[in-house]
Amino acid sequence: MPLDERTHAWQETGHEARLWSKRDDGVVQCHLSPRNCVIREGRAGFCRVRVNRGGELQTLNYGKSVAMTEETIETEAVNHYAPGAKILSMGNVGCMMNCDYCHNWNTSQARFVTDDVVHTYTPEQVVESALARGIKVISWTYNDPVVWHEFILDTAALAREHGLINLYKSAFYISLEGATELVDVMDIFSISLKSMDPVFYKRFTKGRLQPVLDATQYVYQRGRHVEISNLVVTEANDKEEDARKVAEWVATNLSPEVPLHFVRFHPDYKYTHVGRTPIERLERAREVAFEVGMKYVYLGNVYDNPASNSYCPNCKNMVVSRYGLIAKSSGLTADACCTGCGAKLPFVMLPESSKSPLEVPEVPATDLERRDHFWRGDVRAVHVEVRNEESVPRMVRARVLGGPNEGTVIREVPVLPNSDFRFICSKADPDDIGVTLEFPRSVGMKSYEVYDRAHFPTLEVEAAPTESDSVPLPVFLGVPSRRDE
Numbered sequence: 001m002p003l004d005e006r007t008h009a010w011q012e013t014g015h016e017a018r019l020w021s022k023r024d025d026g027v028v029q030c031h032l033s034p035r036n037c038v039i040r041e042g043r044a045g046f047c048r049v050r051v052n053r054g055g056e057l058q059t060l061n062y063g064k065s066v067a068m069t070e071e072t073i074e075t076e077a078v079n080h081y082a083p084g085a086k087i088l089s090m091g092n093v094g095c096m097m098n099c100d101y102c103h104n105w106n107t108s109q110a111r112f113v114t115d116d117v118v119h120t121y122t123p124e125q126v127v128e129s130a131l132a133r134g135i136k137v138i139s140w141t142y143n144d145p146v147v148w149h150e151f152i153l154d155t156a157a158l159a160r161e162h163g164l165i166n167l168y169k170s171a172f173y174i175s176l177e178g179a180t181e182l183v184d185v186m187d188i189f190s191i192s193l194k195s196m197d198p199v200f201y202k203r204f205t206k207g208r209l210q211p212v213l214d215a216t217q218y219v220y221q222r223g224r225h226v227e228i229s230n231l232v233v234t235e236a237n238d239k240e241e242d243a244r245k246v247a248e249w250v251a252t253n254l255s256p257e258v259p260l261h262f263v264r265f266h267p268d269y270k271y272t273h274v275g276r277t278p279i280e281r282l283e284r285a286r287e288v289a290f291e292v293g294m295k296y297v298y299l300g301n302v303y304d305n306p307a308s309n310s311y312c313p314n315c316k317n318m319v320v321s322r323y324g325l326i327a328k329s330s331g332l333t334a335d336a337c338c339t340g341c342g343a344k345l346p347f348v349m350l351p352e353s354s355k356s357p358l359e360v361p362e363v364p365a366t367d368l369e370r371r372d373h374f375w376r377g378d379v380r381a382v383h384v385e386v387r388n389e390e391s392v393p394r395m396v397r398a399r400v401l402g403g404p405n406e407g408t409v410i411r412e413v414p415v416l417p418n419s420d421f422r423f424i425c426s427k428a429d430p431d432d433i434g435v436t437l438e439f440p441r442s443v444g445m446k447s448y449e450v451y452d453r454a455h456f457p458t459l460e461v462e463a464a465p466t467e468s469d470s471v472p473l474p475v476f477l478g479v480p481s482r483r484d485e
């Protein structure tokens, strides 16, 4: 595959890649994903971020990332590990798949990635950033971490040395060699299993099913914490039978105790001729999974639905309540026993996220700016991007707007000196009508509405104002999916 006609600055520098072999004629073969791309001099693999330069395979995205973002672990479809924990999300550029309905297409498809969204970080900066904010979990996420292999291995190893946890959120179309290298540094795998139908994989993702299953089983057998999510795409994989096959595979090949998440889709990229997944189809998928014998089945990207909560399968006590991206594990003891019946449940508990060790000077109230953001319809979360150009850290707070919790701080995010940062804020209670963002006047701020959990692309609220109940999204101007296939 040729590199893009218009080369961006982020594509100019490369870093030595792992997992490849060389032929005598200067052609290289990449072994990171099951595509095993054969790449001639000056050309790129399917992902467009691994190139043959001078007969060597180089990766173009080492240390190149979208803005690091503070979220909560539920954003990543992880409900049984440190409920409510803050995470530092890191996403990069490129993907080894090209799903028609991708929710992150502006970054997963490297040809759309312009220099203005690319940030450069070293492994040390990522780890320092997590530590400075009191964050214990680094999440490798968004586009797909598989194609960021080298940077992840280096950074995750360093993070572990500092006592941090690594979470890998991926479609997991990865070779067993790649998975083997990852297992040594990862603690949690949140794997997006798109369907149990090989034809679906080929048609909608341009990948293959079997390698995903093999790699998933491998990391589970190596004892890592695994949760499975299944994006239920309207009129693509939303039938009962689809859910049954996914649940049966997880129950048989992993365990009925592995958490399974059916996640609501929104139209995006090339797949926009349908609406969001009807809630009834998600609820039916969940029922089917219980019928199969799964013990913990969740719905993702839904509000006001009990299927976000965790229940003890023994006594039905609600052990973790969730609203949006806020979780409270008041029904679990510190060693993950149900407070109702004492049963030991498959949760990993961490002590509460520590407060940031940073000394952040407060600014006088008169130097604070406040911006209200109102929830409406499906708009119940917002990404906030902040820039601090001063030489001292600054604090940004999000307070509840409306309802009995009016004024309560739900996010308190330090912004390091001379840096930018992003965090997610979501509706935290049914009575909230919005959120007030409070920040020093010296801090620059932009906000981007998102559907419930993180995704790219997004449009800045000020640039794309809308009165509708939906999140404004950039429009893909290429060829949409065929509807009649």
Ligand code: SF4
Pocket: 030, 031, 032, 033, 034, 035, 036, 037, 044, 045, 046, 047, 048, 049, 050, 095, 096, 147
């Ligand atoms: S990571 Fe996969 S898609 Fe990218 S070059 Fe390697 S084999 Fe090809």
